[in-house]
Amino acid sequence: MKTIIRREFLEHAQSLQFMVLLVLSLALFAGNGLIFVESYGVHMDSYQKNLAFMNSWKSTVRLELFRLPNSLVFVAEGGDNKRPSEYYLLPGGQVTAGSPNLRAFKLPPVPPLDWSFIIGVLFSLYAILLGYSSISGEREQGTLRLVLSNSLGRAKLLAAKYISILLVLLVPLLAGALLSLTIIAGFLPQLLTLANVSRAGLVFIIALAYISLFALLSLLFSALIPRSALVLLVLLAIWVVFSVIIPSSSVIIGEKLAAAPREIQTARMFEPMVDKEISAKIEEIVKRGERGGFKTEEDMRAAADRAFEEGQVKVNQFYGDFRRAQRQRLEAVRDLSRLSPAALFQYAAEGVVRSGPGGEDQFLQQVGDYSRVYDAYILKKLGKVVPASNFSFGESVTFNGKKISLDSPEPREYEGDKSDFPVFSERQASIGAGLKSALGDLLGLVLWNIILAGLAFSAFLRTDVR
Amino acid sequence: MLKTIIKREILEYLKSAKFLVGLLIAIVLTAASTSLNVQDHATRHQDYLDAKKEFKSNGFVIVLFREPQILSAFARGKDRDVGSRTEMSVMNAPGPLTGYMGDEPGRSPAFAGFSAVDLAFIIRVILSLMAVFLAYTSVSEEKANGTLKLALSNAVPRDKLLLGKLLSGLAAVVGPLAVVVLLSSAILVLHPGVSLSADDLVRIFLMFVVSVLYLSIFYALGLFVSVKTDRPAVSLMILLQAWVFLVVIYPNLSVILSERIAPLPSEEVLARQKDAVSERHIADIKKANEGIHQVSPTREDRLRFNDAWSAEAADFDQVEGEFSRRQTAQMRLADGLSALSPAALYDQIMGRLARTDIREYDRFMEDAHRLWLKHIERARLRYRDEDAYKRTSLPDFSQPSESAGESAASVWPQVIILVLCGLVFFALAYTGFLRKDLR
Numbered sequence: 009m010k011t012i013i014r015r016e017f018l019e020h021a022q023s024l025q026f027m028v029l030l031v032l033s034l035a036l037f038a039g040n041g042l043i044f045v046e047s048y049g050v051h052m053d054s055y056q057k058n059l060a061f062m063n064s065w066k067s068t069v070r071l072e073l074f075r076l077p078n079s080l081v082f083v084a085e086g087g088d089n090k091r092p093s094e095y096y097l098l099p100g101g102q103v104t105a106g107s108p109n110l111r112a113f114k115l116p117p118v119p120p121l122d123w124s125f126i127i128g129v130l131f132s133l134y135a136i137l138l139g140y141s142s143i144s145g146e147r148e149q150g151t152l153r154l155v156l157s158n159s160l161g162r163a164k165l166l167a168a169k170y171i172s173i174l175l176v177l178l179v180p181l182l183a184g185a186l187l188s189l190t191i192i193a194g195f196l197p198q199l200l201t202l203a204n205v206s207r208a209g210l211v212f213i214i215a216l217a218y219i220s221l222f223a224l225l226s227l228l229f230s231a232l233i234p235r236s237a238l239v240l241l242v243l244l245a246i247w248v249v250f251s252v253i254i255p256s257s258s259v260i261i262g263e264k265l266a267a268a269p270r271e272i273q274t275a276r277m278f279e280p281m282v283d284k285e286i287s288a289k290i291e292e293i294v295k296r297g298e299r300g301g302f303k304t305e306e307d308m309r310a311a312a313d314r315a316f317e318e319g320q321v322k323v324n325q326f327y328g329d330f331r332r333a334q335r336q337r338l339e340a341v342r343d344l345s346r347l348s349p350a351a352l353f354q355y356a357a358e359g360v361v362r363s364g365p366g367g368e369d370q371f372l373q374q375v376g377d378y379s380r381v382y383d384a385y386i387l388k389k390l391g392k393v394v395p396a397s398n399f400s401f402g403e404s405v406t407f408n409g410k411k412i413s414l415d416s417p418e419p420r421e422y423e424g425d426k427s428d429f430p431v432f433s434e435r436q437a438s439i440g441a442g443l444k445s446a447l448g449d450l451l452g453l454v455l456w457n458i459i460l461a462g463l464a465f466s467a468f469l470r471t472d473v474r
Numbered sequence: 475m476l477k478t479i480i481k482r483e484i485l486e487y488l489k490s491a492k493f494l495v496g497l498l499i500a501i502v503l504t505a506a507s508t509s510l511n512v513q514d515h516a517t518r519h520q521d522y523l524d525a526k527k528e529f530k531s532n533g534f535v536i537v538l539f540r541e542p543q544i545l546s547a548f549a550r551g552k553d554r555d556v557g558s559r560t561e562m563s564v565m566n567a568p569g570p571l572t573g574y575m576g577d578e579p580g581r582s583p584a585f586a587g588f589s590a591v592d593l594a595f596i597i598r599v600i601l602s603l604m605a606v607f608l609a610y611t612s613v614s615e616e617k618a619n620g621t622l623k624l625a626l627s628n629a630v631p632r633d634k635l636l637l638g639k640l641l642s643g644l645a646a647v648v649g650p651l652a653v654v655v656l657l658s659s660a661i662l663v664l665h666p667g668v669s670l671s672a673d674d675l676v677r678i679f680l681m682f683v684v685s686v687l688y689l690s691i692f693y694a695l696g697l698f699v700s701v702k703t704d705r706p707a708v709s710l711m712i713l714l715q716a717w718v719f720l721v722v723i724y725p726n727l728s729v730i731l732s733e734r735i736a737p738l739p740s741e742e743v744l745a746r747q748k749d750a751v752s753e754r755h756i757a758d759i760k761k762a763n764e765g766i767h768q769v770s771p772t773r774e775d776r777l778r779f780n781d782a783w784s785a786e787a788a789d790f791d792q793v794e795g796e797f798s799r800r801q802t803a804q805m806r807l808a809d810g811l812s813a814l815s816p817a818a819l820y821d822q823i824m825g826r827l828a829r830t831d832i833r834e835y836d837r838f839m840e841d842a843h844r845l846w847l848k849h850i851e852r853a854r855l856r857y858r859d860e861d862a863y864k865r866t867s868l869p870d871f872s873q874p875s876e877s878a879g880e881s882a883a884s885v886w887p888q889v890i891i892l893v894l895c896g897l898v899f900f901a902l903a904y905t906g907f908l909r910k911d912l913r
Contacts, residue, residue, distance in 0.1 A: 024708070028715050032723070043730060054741065108578050110570070111738055113556070114805040114832045116812070116821065118726040129722060137711060240710065241492050241607065245499065252599060253503065259590040260510045272521040275574040276528055330575065 009168045012160075016172030020138050021179070029134045030180040036126045037184030041191030043121060044082035047089075048196060051077035055093070066429040068386045068422045070396075071097040073378075075371050076434045079199045082188065083211050084357035085120040086364025095372075099386050099419045100395025101379045102324050103372060123185070124357045127215045128350045129251055131177060132222045136243045139173045139226030141236040143468065148236060166227060166468045170461075173223040174216070181219070185212060206439055211357045214446070217453045218353040222247075224460035231467040254348035262341030268333035274326075281326055286319035286401055290414065294405045305407055309414065316401060316416040323397045338365060352452045359446030362437050366445050370437055381430045389422040475630060479638030480645070487608055487646035496604030497650045500596055504654040507591040508661045511547040514554070516667035518542040522558065525574055529559075536849060537561045540571060540838055541873050543829045544670065545677055547662055549594035549821075551830025560842055564853050565783045567791035568842040571835070593658045594824040597651065597685045598817050599721065602692045605647045606713045609696020612639045613907065615706040636907045640697060640900060647689045655682045676878040677827050684827070687892045688820040692717070694899035701906040721817040728818065732808035738800055747793045755786040777857035784850045791843075798839070805832055819892055823885045829876065833884075837874045845871050 020026055058074040065072065073095045081088050094106030119125045146152035155165060189208065193200045226243055233239045293311050302308040342365075345351035358364035383393045394417045401416040443450075487493050525539045539559050546553035557571030557578070572578055613636075616625070625635060659678055662668055696713055703709040739747075762782035765775035812818030825831030849868055856863040882889075 025711055025715065032719075036723070039727075039730065046734075050740070057742075110578060111801070112733070113552075114801045114835075115729050115732070115808050116725060116805075116818065117555075118729045121726060121730060130718070133714075133718060137714065141707070237611075237706065237710070238491060241495065244603070244714070245495055248499075248599065248603065253591065256591045256595065257503075257507065260507065260514065264510060264513075270517070270521060271577070272525055272574040276524075278575075 009160075009164050012155075012165065012168035013172045013175070016142075016169055017175055020172065020176040023138070025134060025137045026176060026180075029130070029177075030183070032130060033126065033180035033184035034187055036121060036130070037123075037188040038191060040082055040121050040123065040126065041188040044188075045192060045195040048077060048079070048081075048199075051093075058094070063431055066426040068099065068390060069419045071382070071432070073097055073375060073432050075368075076436075078361065078363050078367060079204055080207055080361035081363055082122055082192065083208055083361045084124040084354060084363050085122045086354075086358040086361075086367065088363045088367065089120065091368055095375060097375060097379055097382065098396040099383060099393050100320075100324070101376065101383065102395070102397055103375050103379070104327075123188070123211060123215070124354045126184070127181070127218065128353050131181060131215070131219050132251060132350065133247055135173065135177055135219050135222035136226050136240070136247055138176060139169075139223050140230055140240045140243050142169045142173070142227055143230040143471065144234055144236045144239050145230075147234060147471075162468055162471075163465060166231075166465060170220075170223055170227060170464075173226070174220055177219050177223070178216070181212075181215065203436070203439060207360050207442060210360045210439070210443065210446075214353060214356045214360070214450055214453065217450070217457060218349060221349050221453060221456045221460060224457060224464050228460055228464040228467055231464060231471045250348045251350045255345045255351050258341050258345035258347075258351075262344040263337055265344070266337040266340035268337040274330045274333075278326065281322065282319070282399075282401075285322040286316065289315040289319070290401070290403050294403060294414070297405055297407050302407075305412065308405075308407060312403075312414040313417045317395055319401070320395050320397045320399075320416065323399055324395070327397075335365070346449070346452065349453060349456050352449045352456075356446040356449035356453065359449060360439075360442045362442055362445075370441075371434060374434060375432070378430070378432045382432075385428075385430055386419075386422070389424065390420055394419045476634055476638050476641075479630070479635060480642040483612075483639055483642030484645055487642065490608075492604070492607040493646060493650075496600065496607065497653070500600050500604070500650055500654050501657065503591060503596050503600065504593060504657050505661070507596065508547060508593060508658040511550065511590075511592055512662055512665045512668060515542055515544060515547045516665060518554070518558070519544075519667065521574070525559065529574075535561050535563045536845070536868070538568065538842055538845070538871050543834070544662075544668060544674060545681075545828035546592075546830045547668075548592060548658060548678070548681060549824040549828035549830055550590055550592045551825040551828060552832055552835060553828075553830035554590075556832075556835045560839075562842065562846045562849065564780055564850055565787055567787050567794070568839065568846050569794075571838075593654065594681075594821065594828075596654060597688065598820055601647065601651055601654070601685075601689055602721065602817070603717065604650065605643075605689045605692040606696045606717055607710075608643055608646055609693045610700050610710045610713050611706045612643060612697055613700040613910075614703050614709045615700075617704050617910075618706060632908055632910075633904065636697070636701075636904055640694065640903075643693045643697065644686075644690055647693055648686055651682070651685055651689060655685070673878050677881065680878060680882050681824060681827050684820065684823050684889065684892070687889065687896060688816055691816045691892060691896045691899060694896050694903060698899050698903035698906060701903045701910060720815045724815040725812050725818040725821075728812035728815070729808045731811055732804050736800070736804045736807050738804060739797065744793065744797060748790060751786060751789040751793060754789065755782065758782040759786060773857050777854065780853050780857060784853070788850075795843075798836075802832065802836055813888070813891055816892060816895055819888045823888050823892075826881050826885045827878070829881065834874075837876075841871070841874045845869070 055074055055077055058072075062072060062074055075091075075093050075095070077093075078088055089112075090109050092106040092108050096104045096106065098104075119129075141148075143152065146155070156162065185208070189200075189205075225246065226239075229239045229242050230236075233242065290312060293308060293315060296302065296311075297308045302311065342351070342355065346355070355364070359366055361367075362370060386393050396419045399416075400418065403414045405412055405414055519542050522539055522541050529537055529539075531537045537559060538561070540557070542558070543553050557573055559574055559576075560568045560571050562568040570578070617623075655678070663670060695716065696709075699709045699712050699716070700706075703712065759782045762775075762779040765771055766779040768775065771779075809818070809822055822831070826833065845868070852863065852866060852868055855866070
């Protein structure tokens with residue numbers, strides 16, 4: 009078996025496609041490392057400045073919280089470059105995201121040059137280009153008969169071919185990944201922590217599972233179809249479906265399937281909601297005030313404050329529902345695209361490095377935890393937490409012949425000593441948490457491997473080698 | 475003679491599995507994606523009409539909505555992603571487009587980097603691959619089988635044989651192209667919520683012509699590689715790698731390069747420029763605010779208020795405008811750098827013909843700006859000559875129009891490069907074939 013693996017390995021290593029893959033892989037991984045070094049520096053610079061501001065800005069009215077730049081986005085960017093880096097926390101737990109990064113919105117939409125792109129697109133294609141003729145090619149040349157006339161089991165031969173394809177792909181993958189890591193370590197040695205290297209290593213293992221799937225797919229069709237050219241045609245059609253068609257189609261189909269309301273439907277509900285939840289109630293208080301239904305002006309203000317506060321909560325709920333619906337739509341798109349192993353690989357990689365929507369969720373979770381500490385602090389210092397939204401309301405009313413204005417209660421700034429102000433600090437998730445969020449997608453990849461291995465094996469057992 | 479060759483080759487293509495598989499995938503994808511995209515356009519168009527009706531501008535804030543482009547059903551481009559609404563007032567220039575909820579578009583990037591499937595995508599990816607698949611065997615397989623020697627031992631000149639192969643291959647590629655374009659057009663025309671103008675039909679025809687040019691490049695490239703290699707498997711391997719580089723990798727590199735060669739000013743620099751603007755106007759605005767908050771402000775107070783705020787807005791707008799211009803310059807550089815990739819050129823042309831590219835967005839914003847300047851002028855008039863103010867009204871905003879001819883004229887450099895690419899590959903194939911050793 010060793011002899012076969014060595015022979016196959018050498019054969020692949022001498023091929024044109026191997027040389028091209030090696031060159032492309034080194035160039036792209038080097039580019040990946042260099043681009044990351046440059047952009048991480050810029051992001052970290054601005055984060056440091058923002059952090060200094062965040063820690064000095066001890067406000068009981070509104071806080072600005074900044075997301076720590078992900079030190080592993082070079083592995084799987086997951087759309088993080090477009091996500092906001094700034095979030096606002098208001099008393100009462102209301103969190104709003106800052107503007108997304110739309111600096112590059114005029115540029116053509118191209119995938120980021122991260123590991124998940126290089127491996128997801130390039131290595132899967134080359135797994136096919138290296139493996140498609142493994143069986144059918146030998147059968148066409150007649151060498152398959154010769155090989156199997158020796159005392160060698162078919163299972164062993166298939167395993168040897170599979171291992172040799174994987175090994176030959178491992179060379180450019182390992183070389184590229186190490187080059188990328190070396191560049192990053194050279195410029196940003198502080199990122200070379202055990203946790204980061206372990207995460208990158210974990211993605212590397214997931215990448216192997218992903219590439220292995222395409223190697224098995226090649227062997228399966230190479231065993232099923234006698235003509236190499238047709239094998240390649242079928243495999244390429246599958247590759248296009250997996251890497252391009254399913255992910256791209258899921259964007260339009262997923263959005264269609266998700267029952268999220270359209271933006272305009274939400275927008276047109278906003279004013280009636282404010283009318284019903286706030287204006288109508290305030291109007292009632294105003295009328296009651298003018299009828300003399302309140303003993304004092306304070307009573308009327310207290311009733312208006314209550315109505316406003318309840319109204320703010322409703323406004324926040326309304327926005328929360330809108331964001332949740334948007335999020336559900338995103339999840340529908342992602343779930344649908346999971347039919348493709350390319351998407352499984354990308355999401356598993358995102359899960360491990362905590363980029364993508366999962367990374368943002370984790371940050372928001374921490375902000376949610378912090379907001380309870382923040383509210384407790386406000387309660388302790390000011391005696392009351394005024395739930396705030398990004399909207400304020402005001403009404404003018406005549407009470408006992410005097411014109412007064414009723415304004416929505418605004419959170420107050422605490423003017424005393426704030427040395428005990430709780431500081432927000434973002435925690436990096438453990439590798440265990442990363443692995444847990446990637447587990448489903450990883451299992452999906454393993455399942456693909458098991459099924460394809462079984463199919464390839466049974467197809468090869470039945471192959472007529474004549 | 476030429477006819478016989480073309481007929482034979484076409485028949486061969488039509489019988490091949492690769493032709494049938496490619497055609498089937500293209501038809502299924504086209505039917506599904508165009509139906510979804512047309513439906514999506516109809517919904518967005520209805521939203522646009524509803525928004526125009528329901529969210530009216532008031533005297534202070536003017537809200538503008540961008541009409542979605544009908545041909546986004548063929549080439550979605552940026553049409554769906556740039557936003558649909560902007561607002562302006564004396565105090566604010568029209569800002570970047572947002573969604574109807576005022577949210578910036580692209581808040582939740584779904585599947586990083588993957589664009590949705592549309593007709594342009596199917597032609598750019600699926601049909602170009604099909605062209606490569608049809609072309610790779612055309613000479614090398616005949617050489618490997620020995621039939622090339624046989625064919626040329628008859629009184630068939632080499633150039634005629636190659637020309638026959640090119641024309642038949644093109645016919646085999648243009649056939650499925652015509653099918654998918656007609657299918658898409660039929661779905662579009664038959665949709666009850668859509669009406670096409672004559673201009674749109676001309677645009678669709680131009681898209682078809684450009685698609686023919688695009689696919690002929692891949693066919694000519696395939697022919698060239700097939701001439702240069704003796705084994706079909708080798709020609710396919712080279713072609714596939716060239717295809718991946720031209721369609722997948724190179725456009726990506728040109729974007730990365732353009733971001734480095736023409737970097738945009740950082741957020742800090744922008745913030746500093748805006749702070750400087752605030753600083754410059756703070757005294758005037760303070761004075762103007764004091765005037766307007768008097769018990770009964772005079773007409774001069776109101777005018778001063780109007781002028782102070784609009785002057786600041788104009789300066790902010792200058793900072794934003796400069797940034798936007800640099801974004802456009804960066805995009806143009808990326809387009810220029812990607813000119814070596816027929817796929818990138820094709821995308822640019824299709825985006826322009828469908829009016830779903832960034833140029834369309836920039837045109838919309840330029841027109842919105844013109845309206846804003848008129849709005850400011852008119853607001854001043856209100857405090858200077860009220861009668862004149864009442865006699866005039868702000869012109870209605872209509873989306874900038876452009877005829878199909880104008881759109882086509884704006885992409886002629888890209889079209890010429892596409893034509894040249896096709897000619898160069900064919901010339902290379904031609905000379906290669908004339909010198910080819912047939913033994």
